[in-house]
Amino acid sequence: MSTVVERVWATLEHLTDPEIPVVTLRELGILRDVTETPDGVEVIITPTYTGCPAMGQIEDDVKASLLQAGIPARVVTRLAPAWTTDWMSDEAKEKLRVYGIAPPHTTRPDVSVVKFMRHRPAPDEVACPRCGSTHTVVSSQFGSTACKALYKCLDCQEPFDYFKPY
Known part of the structure; x- marks a missing residue:
């Protein structure tokens, strides 16, 4: 270099x-x-x-x-290859969690393979970044920005953003 x-x-x-x-x-x-x-x-x-x-x-x-x-x-x-949340570092995902945003789940093991889906299913469990509970529900597919969904924790009752996996 x-x-x-x-x-x-x-x-x-x-x-x-x-x-x-x-x-x-x-x-x-x-x-x-x-x-x-x-x-x-x-x-x-x-x-x-x-x-x-x-x-x-x-x-x-x-x-x-x-x-x-x-x-x-x-x-x-540059738009190609398309960005994926799999490019996020583990440090970024932890910083998101501490900041109050649930980090994305891994989307696919091989980021060179592009899968076209009409609708990406929501993950089975999204942990609340505040209390850690997975007793959460999606409130809206769009949170504070289009790349995040709005969730609510049913245990601590707090709303939070979930960084959608792409």
Whole structure:
């Protein structure tokens, strides 16, 4: 890995998601790659889903961080392969839980295999991030953002977001 690529990774290492500020873009798997091309440095980002409203802010944050560090770079949004929650690090999933968002279940063991489904079934059990109970029900397929569903714990009575697996 070249020195400039290492510098870019180091610069972006602590850049957080604008909608979930406790996890970094790298932990979420949104920050996909940094390469050195004949035209300069290229940073690849992938949205959690097509049309994610946070992508404009994420791109601006990446550019601003690199500009502040004096690193000229081009930010490219790449849609394929499609982002999957399987790209999230275990650290990100634990940070989500502590923050009050139930982390996603694993979607598939081989992320190179794309399964097209009209409707992805909800997991059998979603544990409440506050009390740990699996006595929960889905209230709405859309929570605070489109990538999360709203659940309610029937034991502690608290509502919470569940990061939907993709």
